[in-house]
Amino acid sequence: MRLKFQPVKDLRNHLLQLWWQQSGVAVPRRSQCTLYRHLSRINGVALSSVEPAIQVRYPAWSMVGLVDDLPASTEEGESWQGEMVVDYPERIVTRVSGGSLFCRQGFVLTENQQEILDLNGDGFQQVFPFAGKEVFVPRPQRVPGRLLVLTNSCAQRNYYHWTLEIMSQLRLLKEAGIEFDWVAAPDRRPFVVPSLELLGIKPAQMIRMGRYTHLQADELVMLGRDGGYPHPRGITYLRDTMRDQPWSKFESSKRLRLYIPRSSCVSRRIVEEEKLVEALSVFGFQSVRLESLSVQQQIELFQQAEMVVAPHGAGLTNLAYCRPGTAVLEVSPTSRPCRYFHGLSHINQLRFRVYFGRSVRRLGQVGTEADIEIQREALLHEVQDLLAHVEQPLACTV
Numbered sequence: 001m002r003l004k005f006q007p008v009k010d011l012r013n014h015l016l017q018l019w020w021q022q023s024g025v026a027v028p029r030r031s032q033c034t035l036y037r038h039l040s041r042i043n044g045v046a047l048s049s050v051e052p053a054i055q056v057r058y059p060a061w062s063m064v065g066l067v068d069d070l071p072a073s074t075e076e077g078e079s080w081q082g083e084m085v086v087d088y089p090e091r092i093v094t095r096v097s098g099g100s101l102f103c104r105q106g107f108v109l110t111e112n113q114q115e116i117l118d119l120n121g122d123g124f125q126q127v128f129p130f131a132g133k134e135v136f137v138p139r140p141q142r143v144p145g146r147l148l149v150l151t152n153s154c155a156q157r158n159y160y161h162w163t164l165e166i167m168s169q170l171r172l173l174k175e176a177g178i179e180f181d182w183v184a185a186p187d188r189r190p191f192v193v194p195s196l197e198l199l200g201i202k203p204a205q206m207i208r209m210g211r212y213t214h215l216q217a218d219e220l221v222m223l224g225r226d227g228g229y230p231h232p233r234g235i236t237y238l239r240d241t242m243r244d245q246p247w248s249k250f251e252s253s254k255r256l257r258l259y260i261p262r263s264s265c266v267s268r269r270i271v272e273e274e275k276l277v278e279a280l281s282v283f284g285f286q287s288v289r290l291e292s293l294s295v296q297q298q299i300e301l302f303q304q305a306e307m308v309v310a311p312h313g314a315g316l317t318n319l320a321y322c323r324p325g326t327a328v329l330e331v332s333p334t335s336r337p338c339r340y341f342h343g344l345s346h347i348n349q350l351r352f353r354v355y356f357g358r359s360v361r362r363l364g365q366v367g368t369e370a371d372i373e374i375q376r377e378a379l380l381h382e383v384q385d386l387l388a389h390v391e392q393p394l395a396c397t398v
Contacts, residue, residue, distance in 0.1 A: 045097075308327070
């Protein structure tokens with residue numbers, strides 16, 4: 001049973017702390033360490049540099065709709081207009097001898113129960129905010145061999161972060177020449193196991209990380225994280241790996257025009273969406289609910305896509321599998337000008353455009369999750385314009 005009411009969560013965590021104080025192990029708060037600042041103080045931690053740091057300049061994105069209603073800048077003071085510069089840090093694979101891994105958020109501890117903050121999810125202070133000088137966790141279950149850690153606070157609950165922060169990072173293992181015996185994967189979303197199987201990991205190797213699972217291995221292996229923006233090498237790895245599968249539709253002559261609705265979601269739904277779906281059907285678009293499809297089926301659809309129209313959301317993660325020249329029209333509320341899919345589309349040489357509609361907040365919604373009111377004729381004009389240039393890849397400079 002999921003307990004979403006915060007006072008109930010706090011009571012549960014308090015009772016667990018009392019129980020684990022008697023039967024578990026202690027993690028001293030004062031001995032928390034940050035890996036890169038205190039590496040010399042930690043025994044059994046090894047780093048392998050796999051990819052150098054790079055800087056990528058993305059061109060100005062094509063914006064239409066209520067562009068004048070956008071905020072002047074991001075919270076960091078950067079403009080939404082013009083070029084976007086992304087600094088991708090050095091990619092590092094970390095190995096921790098005798099380390100342990102706690103819960104699906106992925107709290108990483110050294111052999112002597114020191115928390116390695118740079119490798120963790122939300123941190124103990126988020127899950128157990130009222131704990132004292134020590135946090136108590138259950139005793140770990142021993143796992144012989146090398147355990148690959150695929151847990152992360154965001155990635156364990158969201159398809160976008162899972163695909164771009166976890167799946168795309170598996171390329172680093174091959175480049176570093178590191179093999180593994182087991183995989184620690186979050187036990188929360190249905191896309192986790194099927195997506196790992198598509199990358200050649202067997203279900204028998206997977207250990208599902210629940211809310212309070214605690215594992216200790218001979219060695220933990222952790223991958224560097226890409227953060228929010230898609231990494232050029234990560235997108236290339238995903239696209240090419242799936243293109244080379246025997247079931248791939250990447251080279252299929254059949255082309256599809258897809259509309260991806262969010263009518264089953266609680267945020268960023270298009271107002272009067274059924275009228276938009278009806279209008280798009282005239283141009284040969286089919287409305288597809290991705291949540292009803294397997295990961296492989298979603299990939300196959302996007303491999304065949306001639307054009308994709310969709311509200312801003314995790315479904316657009318599948319643009320990673322499109323072939324160059326695919327047209328994309330993202331529909332976004334003015335309260336959420338987000339350039340993740342602009343960057344992804346540029347890497348994959350897709351013809352990308354974003355349409356900004358008026359933000360319409362329903363009860364309980366924050367601005368970034370607002371629904372979207374569109375001018376249907378104006379949006380359809382953009383669809384027609386993009387259709388006139390599909391299958392003409394944009395030049396990619398990354």
